[in-house]
Amino acid sequence: MEEKQWVVKINDELNSLANTSEESAHWSKRFIYKIPVCVTELNKRAYKPQIVSFGPYHHGMGDLRAMEEHKHRALLHFLKRSNKPLNTFVEALAPVLQDLKDAYDQLDPKWHLKENDDEFLEMMILDGCFILEILRTTDSATHTHHSTQTHDQTNSSSNVADHSEDYASNDPIFSTHGKLYIVPYLKRDMLMLENQIPMLVLEKLVFVQNENAVKKGKELMKRILNFFSQAISVKNIHEIEKCFHILDVYRKSLLSEEPRSKKHTKTKSGQNSIIHRGGGDEIIRSATELNEAGIRIKTSKTRSLKDISFHGGVLELPLIVVDDALESLYLNLIAFERFHVGAGNEVTSYIFFMDNIIDNSRDVSLLHSCGVIQNALGSDKAVANLFNSLSKDITLDPESRLDEVQKRVSAYCQKPWHQWRANLMHTYFTNPWAILSVIAAIFLFALTIIQTVYSVLSYVSPPS
Numbered sequence: 001m002e003e004k005q006w007v008v009k010i011n012d013e014l015n016s017l018a019n020t021s022e023e024s025a026h027w028s029k030r031f032i033y034k035i036p037v038c039v040t041e042l043n044k045r046a047y048k049p050q051i052v053s054f055g056p057y058h059h060g061m062g063d064l065r066a067m068e069e070h071k072h073r074a075l076l077h078f079l080k081r082s083n084k085p086l087n088t089f090v091e092a093l094a095p096v097l098q099d100l101k102d103a104y105d106q107l108d109p110k111w112h113l114k115e116n117d118d119e120f121l122e123m124m125i126l127d128g129c130f131i132l133e134i135l136r137t138t139d140s141a142t143h144t145h146h147s148t149q150t151h152d153q154t155n156s157s158s159n160v161a162d163h164s165e166d167y168a169s170n171d172p173i174f175s176t177h178g179k180l181y182i183v184p185y186l187k188r189d190m191l192m193l194e195n196q197i198p199m200l201v202l203e204k205l206v207f208v209q210n211e212n213a214v215k216k217g218k219e220l221m222k223r224i225l226n227f228f229s230q231a232i233s234v235k236n237i238h239e240i241e242k243c244f245h246i247l248d249v250y251r252k253s254l255l256s257e258e259p260r261s262k263k264h265t266k267t268k269s270g271q272n273s274i275i276h277r278g279g280g281d282e283i284i285r286s287a288t289e290l291n292e293a294g295i296r297i298k299t300s301k302t303r304s305l306k307d308i309s310f311h312g313g314v315l316e317l318p319l320i321v322v323d324d325a326l327e328s329l330y331l332n333l334i335a336f337e338r339f340h341v342g343a344g345n346e347v348t349s350y351i352f353f354m355d356n357i358i359d360n361s362r363d364v365s366l367l368h369s370c371g372v373i374q375n376a377l378g379s380d381k382a383v384a385n386l387f388n389s390l391s392k393d394i395t396l397d398p399e400s401r402l403d404e405v406q407k408r409v410s411a412y413c414q415k416p417w418h419q420w421r422a423n424l425m426h427t428y429f430t431n432p433w434a435i436l437s438v439i440a441a442i443f444l445f446a447l448t449i450i451q452t453v454y455s456v457l458s459y460v461s462p463p464s
Contacts, residue, residue: 355391
């Protein structure tokens, strides 16, 4: 009896099944992901580029085509300034073409056809040059720096002409006007997971344009972080490991500075537990309730999302600026941690933690007064709603480093004195009228005691 066709196919696949190490190598090549509908349907706008496409996932979409003309212009200016032919850059990227394709989790089958290799390379070069030109023209420090370069630096980059003003002053993109009105949208689109190109593309383009620039260290990473106004020390830049793409560079910059004292956040072996919603005391209380229990909230000395600690009744949290771009940024960072195995869960843990301590506008107001939140959204209620929406469908790793912080806070709040204090604060000191009533009652009670004392004294020692 003949075997069915699908049975033969499965048997063939079974015989050619890769071993564990080969499978691991296969999965490790992927780091740019197509986000599934079950995630994007909660907030479609947060994951879809609004003005420009980078990479193949949104390439050629109707509402993004207008920027292709400007990508082409950026390429021409890039080539003119480098004084090198386009073919030099093509030859540099051609050997790693397959690596670039492998970086995409769900690449359209058309890009796997050899006949489309040239188009894929063209897309990578156009997108890469456009990003590099945006980084260069929006970095005001670069323009002033060119005029004061030392003789040695000039010699080291003699192959690259410095035309800091090689775009027209009224250019719609690469001008002061573009920096003010277009670049904010570009920044948002450049930090979307589906809208990434491998860092390898940018590194190759920069290296071919000027080999000496790469020898200086992580200049490209510095330019990216300057573009996104991420203040980070030179030392910490050099400590950042190799990054997959721009979103990964930004994420690692958020986590770059370790807390000053690891003893407050170190978890003991076997003492970690999964954080569940509805887990009673396992969930950290809101900021207002923590304050009522006598916990003082203050800003950490660094802005690293890892720098959260609790010691001696003081909860330290990093400063965060909440603006219109934050929702899209953090949703894409959470998505990257969710889909890339080994990325870590620090950003996800931070958002979950902040959602737990922010229940309403009162919590936001308190955190603002403590210097933890800078509100650029407007109302405190809008900020509370934002953090509550960011934490939807989040799953935490039981090894989360914030687990120990949560345990310390919960243990502090469960002590009888702190429970009594919290109950007293919540019952009698939540509004001005209650406070006045308590003060009046204390005053009357004091007067009653004084009157009683005088009465007793007059009875014991009557006047002669």
